[in-house]
Amino acid sequence: MRNRGRLSLHIPQPKHRPGDKPDFSNVAVPPAGTLDRPPTDAKARDLAPYSYSLIRVLDEEAKAVGAWNPRLDAEALRKGLRDMVMTRAYDDRMYRAQRQGKISFYMKSTGEEATSVAYASALERDDMCFPSYRQQGLLIARGYPMIDMMCQCYSNTRDPLKGRQLPIMYSSREYGFFTISGNLGTQFPQAVGWAMASAYKGGDRIAASWIGEGATAEGDFHHALNFASIYRAPVILNVVNNQWAISSYQGIAGGEESTFASRAIGYGLPGLRVDGNDFLAVYAVAQWAAERARSNRGATLIELFTYRAEGHSTSDDPDRYRPCDEWKAWPLGDPVDRLKRHLIAIGAWSEKQHQALTEETAMLVRETQREAEAIGTLSEGPKPSKLTMFEDVYRDMPWHLRRQSKQAGA
Amino acid sequence: MRNRGRLSLHIPQPKHRPGDKPDFSNVAVPPAGTLDRPPTDAKARDLAPYSYSLIRVLDEEAKAVGAWNPRLDAEALRKGLRDMVMTRAYDDRMYRAQRQGKISFYMKSTGEEATSVAYASALERDDMCFPSYRQQGLLIARGYPMIDMMCQCYSNTRDPLKGRQLPIMYSSREYGFFTISGNLGTQFPQAVGWAMASAYKGGDRIAASWIGEGATAEGDFHHALNFASIYRAPVILNVVNNQWAISSYQGIAGGEESTFASRAIGYGLPGLRVDGNDFLAVYAVAQWAAERARSNRGATLIELFTYRAEGHSTSDDPDRYRPCDEWKAWPLGDPVDRLKRHLIAIGAWSEKQHQALTEETAMLVRETQREAEAIGTLSEGPKPSKLTMFEDVYRDMPWHLRRQSKQAGA
Amino acid sequence: MPAMNMIQALNSALDVMLARDPDVLIFGEDVGYFGGVFRVTDGLQKKHGVARCFDSPVGEGGIVGVAIGMGVYGLRPVVEIQFADYIYPAYDQIVSEAARIRYRSAGDFHVPLTIRTPYGGGIFGGQTHSQSPEALFTHVAGIKTVVPSNPRDAKGLLISAIEDDDPVIFLEPKRIYNGPFEGHHDRPVQPWSKHPLSEVPEGHYTVALGEAAVARAGAAVTVLTYGTMVHVAIAAAEEADIDAEVIDLRTLVPVDIGAIVKSVEKTGRCVVAHEATLTSGYGAELCALVQEHCFYHLEAPVQRVAGWDTPYPHAFEWDYFPGPARIAEAMRRALEN
């Protein structure tokens, strides 16, 4: 009865490495507008097909088509475009600042801007976000002062985090943006707990959280989906599948055996898979999930299918592990370019206006940077007093920290 | 746009508590023999329906019906029956020993015997098992000396674990039974690692592990499924859904939102849901999964749908949180009774023989117990030297433990 | 005042806080309808409602991660980890998150979380129902670690922990839930009712975090300890007829350095005792603190009495447990020359 064949260990490998010609023909891209939009009270079990397809609104002519078209007015679309362009300009600038040695570290969100900016429009201003480190677009779209973002990166005297955190680890209760953790995945069950608290208090605010496809391998991903399902927490759980976890392609995270959206199925949660570079589609699924959560029908898992256009961080050189022009071959394009073309297609935007917007945002970022650097950078200018390093470990400073701060001060 | 309805926190509750009349009409029990048996190389995606139905072989007349009927010969069936009866007799005896204060603790597997005994027949003798604490049936079915099981419980001088472990935390490399951990879930990724090692070495041995439905909430459950899927580990991952985790019903583990078998879907693994009180069905799915694993097609998740007939352990009084006669209402009956009725139905067994078997096993257990108690119990008789307490912390005893063992000896 | 055992006192603390503060809620494995495997939450769900005290899945990492989110929202979650031996799956959420959120957000967010968990040996629980992991928390800046040794402190300290705006690890010595324990397993268990500290006010009161108590006054040698070992140390002093001063630390971080220094400067001799394994146990920190603060008063080396550096061995419980004989011996050593 026993099959005497010998076993062998399967180790997933990406199709292309540096030197190979990138080819995404294996990535299935269904035409836009083909999927219908189920009611937000649909049974999770009936939504399984949405975990394997790809919700798309913008078609090849940049027209918005199909049932998922959120029919946003031109003003809302222009705001989305503006925020994405601003996010990209900010990223470019700060990346350069790191290269110039003015900050210690930086992480761009280039190519993924829609996965955070569109949520800022779909969510209410007082809904709570538990981001990973690539959702700076949320802060920008919610109007958080860019100068404060920069000062955090520079760890200068205006840094809201008093120089305690690595650049980009922003935090703002006022803007509904939870303090970013360096430890992957921890924010996911925290968002569920926050949402449970909102339900416990009979409020109407919901939570949203973002995690990378790589970090879905952490136990906290399981805890979040499990608690969210059991207690029907009003939370939107987003997996940003940008194809890469530093040097590991999504197959090492399980992406070859199934989709990340389908992880929802086993918990009895809806799992929606969406074109993450399609601003309208991302807005539409976020809005669907928000409505479902707010009407007490619980959590939704959303896979935002996108591509990490740049290196993982300033510590990383992606050309060592993937073809350098892979992004150009990405079949879902660039979220900024696609929304721009859509706005032009509906006559609400022009190349000239876009040109102006790009210059104006670049200028604004440059000016803000000058302002921030005038206050100080990591290496130059005044620092917050080093004694602040002993504050906020506890609400009240215990004797041993008072003692240590004296020793440090002496 | 915002729905101003107030949120509320959903907390799952079982339908019955002490005093209520148990009623399992909500438990769907499809007739036996209706599901066909897919080839063991079937695509995981096509197997999703098996995660929501219930694979059953023994029908109401105790006849074996349908494509999943493993067609075991009478001898194999009688061995299965004998091992289940023996396991139950052993449990009863040791439970009483604890009540008499002869051992500190005990856990029965009553009502769940098929979920371990059937695997002993479906697996090869040298396949490796990573059990939870309710698979004593595996040891009994593999012929591990019962006297050694008992001596482990008594922590006497013959205890193979030298008095270091709580009763029932057996360990036997020779019998392919991994040392039981008190920490839930940890054995699940370990089994996957063992299976990966077997594949890495090009061997043909596979691994199997068991976890309770309650413990599926641990992060290790996620790690196990994820690694098993990504590296196609030759392992059988079993969830024993006995409806209860101490006082928490399976809804607190997520069982109301989906099935535990369906957790497999998001990892691209087959998830088979089986009548855990149907010896033939359990054997059949285990055999299917073993064949799939051994032919290099990777892991299978199996939900063994059963019922914990007794208290969680000797520290527990189930009448405090569930109707005391709930088991009698359990629609899937008793695995021992069902296999016995099947053997009689096919003319391979009789009430008389069964009577004899029951008495003989009870007698054998009693005699073995006498033998074990003659060697010693936790409270009486010689003990292993207390200095053995310092051994096996490391392979070689370092200076600080030698020093401490001197202090303890002095 | 009613006489309560530890379980009743802890239950009373939770009952009082559920009644006083709608933002307090309790969850954990089996704490809801059933009332917890040690009955500490008994009756609370029935009295205060399902949403105030409910069962959680068997996932400690999820329990703490979710509780942190609730704390960030503004609730005061109190979670139970069924045994301290099972707190490790939650270790990342405790160490990387609960302990650091206030600091890394510069006070923008904080987590008023209480994690209750029964710890320690003496109940034949074997390797995974007997551990004392306090040192794994005292090393982590940003959390407080509390260990009561009697019903009155247990209630007052638990209320302080719940009202504290920082995360608190609240370790409950399970061996003395039902009665004080002098370390003689072969003698009948004394009920708490015979102990003066079982007199527990019914309403709200607090015992401040960070304050030790003199459990037994003496002049010859100081014993620094906490939890079950407070009773063992007192018994050791009585039985060996040594004029020992037993300090019940009650809070390990922040520790009451004043009380330690005051006593050691008086006695000039010190013994440190805990159930946890010796190496890198909290006793090491106490040794270091004593010799840093009292070196020139010390007339003999600080003696450590602790669990052996092995897992907790089921059948050898009483060879492993640091009982009165070992503490008495350590006191004698501390009193040599």
Next chain:
Amino acid sequence: MPAMNMIQALNSALDVMLARDPDVLIFGEDVGYFGGVFRVTDGLQKKHGVARCFDSPVGEGGIVGVAIGMGVYGLRPVVEIQFADYIYPAYDQIVSEAARIRYRSAGDFHVPLTIRTPYGGGIFGGQTHSQSPEALFTHVAGIKTVVPSNPRDAKGLLISAIEDDDPVIFLEPKRIYNGPFEGHHDRPVQPWSKHPLSEVPEGHYTVALGEAAVARAGAAVTVLTYGTMVHVAIAAAEEADIDAEVIDLRTLVPVDIGAIVKSVEKTGRCVVAHEATLTSGYGAELCALVQEHCFYHLEAPVQRVAGWDTPYPHAFEWDYFPGPARIAEAMRRALEN
């Protein structure tokens, strides 16, 4: 002998072991094709094959749990945790499983597992790329904790760890991967090639676990330390012109008590230094050991120099890092009266 930096020496150790023993395999986040974020596994997949050195999902608990199963099968897995700050999700598998399997099975099963992880500060990594969690492992019976301070030891100790039949936590001081560091961030980095201990044999050799080294001989005061701090302590002695003996412990558990006692009995004075936070750090255990074993030779209290009891603050790295000035000051205090 070729001059290697720490990374090359560690890479060479792995290369040698992959070639010698088919049961050795390596996995972890980004260690495969890419060769690890610190390049320690660079080229190993290409040379030895995909199955010998491969990428894992981003789940430390899974990495260690799976590696334990491989060890139980009979392999010698070497896993990398990308930063020690991210080891906590694996803490339960390390503490409850790897550390206890031999004991609880009475030797029936064991786990020859090596967990490599970069630790420590000095690279502006902020709170989650700078931690020194060694004391969270030294408290756990059943595991060994090793910390090299130079290329030659790094290779010899790593080979010993891989060949050891017990689980070993192998902490790599990332600040000195590319060159020794005296604690002066404002001075140019010295390459290892200028350091005698960068001469590393190409083939197989071992440095025994449990043996300390005298990194600098001296008679006035003993400094007990490990990792990056060995270089900082030596610099402190030179700069303060103090005849200090610097002991590089190399293995924290089991620690080389003989070497400690020998030196402290000679000097009568002792400083303990590490980057980890002070309270309940491994330095507390060293203090306790020294005063237990050498009390009557001690002429001054043992001085602890450690990270402050706060998370590692990004912009205050050099106020936080216990540099030569603080060690020199501690040595002076140890030398008073």
